[in-house]
Amino acid sequence: MKFNAMTAVAALMLAVPGIAAADPDDDTLIINGELEMTTKAPLPAHMEDVNMDQIMSGWHFRSDETQALEMDDFDNPGMIFVDAGRDQWNAVEGSEGKSCASCHEDESSMTGVRAVYPKWDEKAGEVQTVAMQINDCRVNNMGAEPYKYDSGPMANMEALIALQSRGMPVNVKIDGPAQETWEKGKEIYYTRFGQLELSCANCHEDNYGNMIRADHLSQGQINGFPTYRLKNAKLNTAHGRFKGCIRDTRAHTFSPGSDEFVALELYVASRGNGLSVEGPSVRN
Amino acid sequence: MAENVRPRVKAPKSASAGEVVVLKTLISHPMESGQRKDSSGNVIPRSIINRFTCEFNGESVVDVKMEPAISTNPYFEFEAKVPESGDFKFTWYDDDGSVYEDTQSVTVG
Numbered sequence: 001m002k003f004n005a006m007t008a009v010a011a012l013m014l015a016v017p018g019i020a021a022a023d024p025d026d027d028t029l030i031i032n033g034e035l036e037m038t039t040k041a042p043l044p045a046h047m048e049d050v051n052m053d054q055i056m057s058g059w060h061f062r063s064d065e066t067q068a069l070e071m072d073d074f075d076n077p078g079m080i081f082v083d084a085g086r087d088q089w090n091a092v093e094g095s096e097g098k099s100c101a102s103c104h105e106d107e108s109s110m111t112g113v114r115a116v117y118p119k120w121d122e123k124a125g126e127v128q129t130v131a132m133q134i135n136d137c138r139v140n141n142m143g144a145e146p147y148k149y150d151s152g153p154m155a156n157m158e159a160l161i162a163l164q165s166r167g168m169p170v171n172v173k174i175d176g177p178a179q180e181t182w183e184k185g186k187e188i189y190y191t192r193f194g195q196l197e198l199s200c201a202n203c204h205e206d207n208y209g210n211m212i213r214a215d216h217l218s219q220g221q222i223n224g225f226p227t228y229r230l231k232n233a234k235l236n237t238a239h240g241r242f243k244g245c246i247r248d249t250r251a252h253t254f255s256p257g258s259d260e261f262v263a264l265e266l267y268v269a270s271r272g273n274g275l276s277v278e279g280p281s282v283r284n
Numbered sequence: 285m286a287e288n289v290r291p292r293v294k295a296p297k298s299a300s301a302g303e304v305v306v307l308k309t310l311i312s313h314p315m316e317s318g319q320r321k322d323s324s325g326n327v328i329p330r331s332i333i334n335r336f337t338c339e340f341n342g343e344s345v346v347d348v349k350m351e352p353a354i355s356t357n358p359y360f361e362f363e364a365k366v367p368e369s370g371d372f373k374f375t376w377y378d379d380d381g382s383v384y385e386d387t388q389s390v391t392v393g
Contacts, residue, residue: 074294080312080357084288233356 023209024060024218029278032073035167041274046174050205057275058218058283061209066230069282078159078228078280081152081235085160088153094144103141107160114158114165114277118266120178127181127266130158131237131257149257150243155226155235162226162279170223170277172269185267188260194251200268215284220245221272222265224281235280238265289313293374295388299366307338307345310359311376311384317352333358335377341370368392 029037039057043050059067069075089100089107104110114130121128128136134157135146147154174182189200203212204220211217225238239256242264246253254260294308311333318330332352338345345364364372369392376384 074292074308074310077357080290080310083290083312087288 024056027060027064027067029057029059029067029071031071031166037167037276037278038169039275039278041169044270044273047271052205052219055221055272055275056208056219057272057278057281058221058224059278059281061216061218062283066282066284070278076228076280076282077233078226078235078282081156081226081228082159082163082280084153085156085158088157089160094138094142096141096143098142100137103137108164110161110164112165112168114162114279115168115170116172118172118178118181118262118269120173120176120181122177127178127262129262129265130161131239132262134158134161149255150237150240152234155237155240158237159226159235159280162277165277166279167276170269170272170275172266172273174266174270178266181263182266182270184260185263185265188264189267192249193246194249196249198249200245200264219271220268221275222268223272223275224278224283226279227281227283230282230284238268289378289382289384291374291376291384291386293372293386293388295372296390298391298393301392302365302367304363304365305390306361306363307372308359308361309336309338309374309386310357311336312357313376313378315352315354315356315358319352331379333376333378336360337375338362338364339373339375340364340366341368345372366390366392 029039031037037057039059041055043052043055047055059070069077073079086107092099092102100107117133118127118129120126121133124136131147131149131154134154135149138144139146147157192199192202200220203217208217208219222238222241225241226235227241228234229236237256239261242261243253243256289312291311292309296305299305313333314331315333316328316331318327318332320328322328330352332350332354334350336346336348336350336358346360346362348360350358370390372388372390374386374388378384
């Protein structure tokens with residue numbers, strides 16, 4: 001009997017590498033051979049009671065081939081959309097005859113923006129995302145049509161702005177006037193939705209590193225958004241991804257740009273405080 | 285008519301004589317296959333890059349016939365031996381008759 005038990009243990013150990021393949025790896029993300037990214041960081045203070053060792057970029061959960069695509073800007077298909085975003089930045093639109101560049105000049109003026117958004121906006125009296133700021137500028141300063149919240153042009157512009165902050169640590173503020181929105185986002189994160197009755201936490205906190213059908217579950221960090229996904233060959237916005245995730249629980253989803261998703265974006269972003277901004281990242 | 289078509293090439297600026305270098309090329313293009321239909325059921329006409337060539341000082345390096353099943357934003361990576369200083373000339377041929385070109389100089393020494 002004892003021998004059989006040992007054989008069973010040995011068989012189990014042999015099987016372990018197969019299981020372990022779903023775990024995040026220990027590779028280092030260096031972009032263009034020069035920019036080293038922080039892809040693992042200690043838990044932010046507000047996550048002290050969460051049962052996790054550290055926070056990790058979704059990059060660690062991908063295969064070596066997918067990881068390599070993000071390590072060189074020429075190989076990163078997201079950069080095509082950044083170029084498109086740059087054209088939009090310089091394009092004059094709307095009744096005021098202005099482009100983004102008319103006021104903000106070079107896109108490098110957006111350095112650091114992606115790292116601290118979503119952020120409390122005193123004038124508007126609400127938490128605003130980068131996308132909301134872009135549309136605010138388009139409507140009120142340019143006299144142009146707003147972009148649809150999770151559309152291609154919006155993702156292009158978000159990618160261009162995210163790129164300016166690449167490598168900087170995510171650092172969204174969750175106290176002060178933003179706290180109410182943050183609490184609301186946290187509640188959504190832990191609320192079970194849909195026929196499958198799944199909350200964000202069920203997958204991305206309790207089961208990251210495990211397989212969900214044929215794919216690896218990450219921690220659901222959004223430091224890499226907008227993200228180029230190989231499955232649909234385009235840039236995906238954080239709200240578009242939230243929508244897809246909630247749809248997969250077989251629930252009616254919130255709309256991209258809704259108060260609920262803005263709150264959720266703030267909360268999820270704060271779970272990544274300390275990770276480098278990666279946008280535009282590459283995932284599958 | 286394809287819009288926002290932009291060729292990109294990554295090639296080394298210098299090499300030693302006879303060195304084999306890696307060339308990476310990408311062109312942003314929708315590569316519409318001609319198999320798809322729009323929301324009202326009409327076939328979306330085919331619009332692809334149908335040929336890609338690379339020459340070094342007039343000598344052919346690669347000449348690729350491209351088909352409708354190739355994905356959007358086609359990417360080619362290949363190697364070439366550089367015997368002397370010169371120019372790599374990259375050419376993409378579009379279904380609509382457009383020709384997109386890029387040239388990269390390599391110095392041997």
